[in-house]
Amino acid sequence: MARRRKGLDINGWLVLDKAVGPTSTDMVNRVRWLLKAKKAGHAGTLDPLASGILPIAFGEATKCIHLSMDAEKTYEFTVRWGVETTTDDAEGAPVETSAERPDEAAIRAAMPGYTGIISQRPPAFSAIKVDGERAYDLARDGEPPELAPREVEIFDLELTGMPDPDHAAFRMVCGKGTYVRSLARDLGRDLGCFGHVSALRRTAVGAFRLEGAISLADFESLCDKRAGHEALLPVETALDDIPALALTGEQANRLRNGQPVRVLNFTSPDDQILCVMHDRKPVALARYRAEMVEPVRVFNL
Known part of the structure; x- marks a missing residue:
């Protein structure tokens, strides 16, 4: 019989402004311990040398992590010219x-x-799995894998400053799977000077913005006052970009029980993912097909 995970049933999002130094997993473990939460996970790794937005999901919000992972992201970063490194950053x-x-x-x-x-080739030091092992583990063991290029999308790239001949600052808005380190490496090679990321800050992940984030120190202070829950955002915060559909109580109960429901006078492309709501609360992520709404992930709120 599986052991029951200990902790409190806490649902929602904490938008953490991660500092340079700790890993994303370190941050999840710390805030989960502070809230004594049963379940938590992050929506997109930030390297130890990177800072900024780290959305952390608790409880039922973990069912939305994949949506935040797929969301548009914004980065501000600095490239150091003249040196290419094993990790494509200063480490x-x-x-x-x-x-x-x-x-x-x-x-x-x-x-x-x-x-x-x-087309972009991910860094050898990345969390991508190769034959069941993380690429960074293979690289640290002296066997850096040659990862296959993959298609990524960069919506906007700005040059925001050149503080000195050795450095250039950029702002980038991109889609899922884009590596800033790969961009710095490839840009340096194209310019014939080599390069690596010397500073990196993530300022947005989907609906989550830096102005709504909290530092770990400030969150710890709230928890000391037993007010840590005040920093949490609702589960549905991550669903702002998904079309919503309001259902009746009876329809909502059918979805909760895993049954599809028919909806009339509603127009949506087939296979569209919807956020189904009842009484202003999310009921499920559901797929629309030919007047039928089928549950994909049900929320227990």
């Missing part, structure tokens, strides 16, 4: 160096090649 050892430095005109001329749908 790694140098593997290529150059005395060349690109000017603003050269950088701007190269940037259009990094917008739209592009």
